[in-house]
Amino acid sequence: MPGQLHNKLLQLSVPSPTCQWITNFLTGREQQVRLGKFNSNTQIISTGAPQGCVHSPLLFSLYTNDCTFMDPSIEVLKTVVAVESCKFLGTTITRDLKWDSNISSIIKRAQQRMYFLHQLRKFNLPQELMVRFYTAIIEYVITTSITVWGSSATKHDLHRLQRIIRSAERTVGVKLPTLLELHASRTRRRAEKSSTDPSHPGHHLFQLLPSGRRFSQMRIRTSRLQRSFFPQAITLLNS
DSSP states (O other): OHHHHHHHHHHTTOOHHHHHHHHHHHTTEEEOOEETTEEOOOEEEOSSOOTTOTTHHHHHHHHTTTOOOOOTTOOOOOOOOOOSEEEETTEEEETTOOOHHHHHHHHHHHHHHHHHHHHHHHTTOOHHHHHHHIIIIIIHHHTTTHHHHTTTSOHHHHHHHHHHHHHHHHHHOSOOOOHHHHHHHHHHHHHHHHHHOTTSTTGGGOOBOTTSSSBOOOOOOSHHHHTSHHHHHHHHHHO
């Protein structure tokens, strides 16, 4: 199956390094079943895709995209329905590519977790542990996909998120990273990975100038594109 998928991906013009990475990912996987205290023997699996992996549905769709039914009694219906919004990997994407709905969802989840932070303070948990709880439970929610929407969100929405952070600061009693600092650090981190990984789909966008110290800026025609990840990432790396 991995070999057949590899050939199909090449036919779909997927870069060869990406195809090799996917093939390696699917080949020779070890699987073991655990029931209570007992573990089965390890088996090598080279068919299918890992259950729960975010890539598995996409790989299955690519693998079966050219499948047809030979039986004339079977009718395949493919219906495309336009929706106002959808959720992908925990991020709400609206039809107009605005982020207020997504940020409202983030704020709701963060506020629910703030309750537990307040409870920990009542039990006099050490400040260091409260900061760790905030980072792992609340900051994690606030920064979900922040590299995608962080530069495009309105000032009003960013201010709403920053209020959550200020509330956590008052509860914990120490200064916490601001939303802008969180966005900048995560964008820079992802940009550094993309610029140094030749197999990354966006690697070609990071073109070094002859000096070898700065990256060439992208040609931008719209403000929406200017506020997207790659232009912002290149600007951060050049700063």
